[in-house]
Amino acid sequence: MSTTPQTSQTAAPTQNRRKKARAIMASGLVLGVGAAVTLAAWSDTAWGVSEFGTGDSAFNVQAYFSSTQGWDEFLTQDKAGTMQFGPASKALVPGVPVFQLVGLHEEKGKLGADITITQQSVPSNALTSKVAVSIAELGGGNSAPSNCSAAATNFKPAGTLAAPTTSTTRVEKNDYKWLCLRAELAPTAGLDSAGIAPAPVFWNFDAQSDDA
Template sequence: MLRPVDADIHLGGTMFAQETTTAETGQRRRKAPKVRAILAGGLVLGVGAAITLAAWNDSEFAQGTFTAGAFNLEGSTDGSTYGENPVATPATLGFTANPVNLAPGDVVTAPFAVRLDDATTSNATVTVSTQSSTGGLIGLTYSLTRSTAFGCGEAVTGTLITAGQALGTTPGSVTFALTQGAGTDPGAPVNLCFRITADDDLVQSQTGSTTWEFAAQSQ
């Protein structure tokens, strides 16, 4: 004969009385381990799924290669042979008259040309200035013009320094453009002409010299 067993159950702070048979208690005890095993398996499955999703990743890469160009200015005193003329060994201008026996009213001229060599990969802006002067240059003025071809007898296409500029000085912002060559060819030359004039202020027996600089900057 089964006897009723009284059990107290607390729900929300309220006590209830419940009758439980011995057989019902045994069935609950046998079922409890199965419930715990199922819950434990569910927890393991949840952790494993989270790790698998976190393993996805991806990357992208980019690279650039950089090579510098070349740039070089060269000059000529005869319009055919071009070369380097550094400050230590400047080109000597070939004046049409003897500049060592000047008298008031004399005018002497000398052509000069500059261009970019065949390895240059950029256009340029050239600035003209006086690099240095020595000795006496009193009574001497000059001008600097551009021409269609090499030589001071060619048609003038532009004036860079107007006549009357004191020898040994250069106005500011005297510039002209040079273009780079195509393929293996050098750039087109700019033909220039210096005109030196002796006036009444020329001092007898004085000797002097002046050196111009043509400074090219790539564009």
């Protein structure tokens, strides 16, 4: 009776342990590679900052109606500057015009302004449909011109007090624009227009700027 060699039986467990060891080492290598990839994934962040405001784009259009009032920058319908059109404006005579000088000024020096001019009679009376309005541009400069009268020849019709048409003008930044407003009772006005008490007419100078 022969005895089976023990060498092959002993070798089998040893080979299995080596396979397990190689498998564990291989697993360790995979983990090692994975860890290396994670460590090599650098990250960084950059930031930018900006500021927004309106402090450098101030906009203020002032109005001038007489030397006694001077330039006024806070005019509203509740605090309107007085437009006299001369003493004859409360005692109109057919065919005899009256005039009012108006100055406009953008005083911040930042933006120009497009200005829309409209009028509104409050309350309407029998004269408003018979008083024609026209407007002439007299130029710029910081001194009030003296030719707001019939001497100004470039008047453009602006409707009547009852049915005004829109007029526009422009004042450049830190500049002046002088206008002459003319109102005239129609030459055809009859006796039914006599003895009518004065009524206020509000003029709106609406300034807007689209300058960059």
